[in-house]
Amino acid sequence: MRIALAGEQVASRHDTVTAMARRRTGEPSLEDVRRVASFRVALRTFQWYLLLLLVKGSEQGDEQATVSELARRMQLAQSTVTELVNRAERAGLVRRSASNVDGRIAHVALTEEGEERFAASFRALADERRALQQAVAELGR
Numbered sequence: 001m002r003i004a005l006a007g008e009q010v011a012s013r014h015d016t017v018t019a020m021a022r023r024r025t026g027e028p029s030l031e032d033v034r035r036v037a038s039f040r041v042a043l044r045t046f047q048w049y050l051l052l053l054l055v056k057g058s059e060q061g062d063e064q065a066t067v068s069e070l071a072r073r074m075q076l077a078q079s080t081v082t083e084l085v086n087r088a089e090r091a092g093l094v095r096r097s098a099s100n101v102d103g104r105i106a107h108v109a110l111t112e113e114g115e116e117r118f119a120a121s122f123r124a125l126a127d128e129r130r131a132l133q134q135a136v137a138e139l140g141r
Helices: 002-025 030-056 067-074 078-090 112-124 126-139
Strands: 064-066 094-098 106-110
Touching: 030 064, 030 067, 030 078, 030 094, 030 106, 030 112, 064 067, 067 078, 067 106, 078 094, 106 112, 112 126
Parallel strands: none
Antiparallel strands: 064 106, 094 106
8 A cells, every 4th residue: 555655656746847847848738738639629619610600601591601602701711611611521510512503613501410510509609609799799888
């Protein structure tokens, strides 16, 4: 029992010394890395939510959009949005269909799974939308 405790104390001291050395050399701590990884996951989730929101709330009101339209509205490069749409398509959230007018254009629409996930996310974010609306309204006063 004592040996285990001594080993734990050594491990704890080692972790402390390692963390201090990282701070001195500018290396990120494990906690820093975890925070960034968590943020990246949240950012990707936000991008997918935004993609589904912009498709569902398309400018034409037909619940579909082209990659060019999405890129313009998201203010991202078309190649970035293309990759985002590709990932969402592989995840079963969106589907593409060829334009009836121009075969070079594909329209992006939500799948049934995309509709369900969007609806759940939209409901879950209701409080955050209200808080943001209030904060923006207070800025205007």
